[in-house]
Amino acid sequence: MVLAIEEKIIAALLAHGRREEPNEACGYLAAKDGVVCRHFELTNIDAAPDHYAMDPAEQFAVIRQIRAEGLQLAAVYHSHPETPARPSIEDLRLAHDPKVIYVIVSLMAGVVPVRAFRIRQGTETEVPLKVVAGAR
Template identity: 50%
Template sequence: MIRIPAYIVNGIIAQAINELPNEACGLLVGSGSDVLKQYPLTNIDHSPEHFSFDPAEQFQVLRSARADELEIIANYHSHPETPSRPSEEDIRLAYDPNILYLIVSLAAEVPVLKAFNIQNGVSTEVAIEVT
């Protein structure tokens, strides 16, 4: 399970809507299963079908997390027109088995946010508790 404050969930959804038609992306930092900070990042692919983090921004988040004695516990991205589940590309590019992968889908009228653990090419949905 991952615990995320409602204002961060709202921030992820707002970023996803604001960056349409492209995918939005970012990192979530915290401790254990508790998300404490959201870091929206630039999708340098500027694509509605895939994303890549800006490496300089990603490194800055890592430095900030370490300075705060926190860790990156999840990354997130949006699916503007497809369901909230990992695509084949998402699974193939999920290199870190120690973090969760969150996907917000804007395909329906109400955005859907789900979390996944992805290891060895297998994705398993993880519960999200909104606090």
């Protein structure tokens, strides 16, 4: 399994993370034909620098929008303002759906900025990212 993601989405995730600093940013990624081509920014209702919680009403609205646009939910993303792009102990503890891909965006200098993972029973497995040029 590889997660294909458009280059512009990587840039948008980093920008979203920077706008939300010092708190974590969060949202959904949607795909068309197996390539992530849209991101949907959600509110971190906890407004915290070390974890996130999504607003359930926003989540449902975005899922409806994704379906209405003929896209598929591909992943959940969130940022780590001060740590690398790898699941934290909190991320491992709170990941309840083993089918979900979790994309983590690090705002630290000198680290890989975006990585993806599946988390099953507290154990992470990295999902390779394939960055592709998007439609112009």
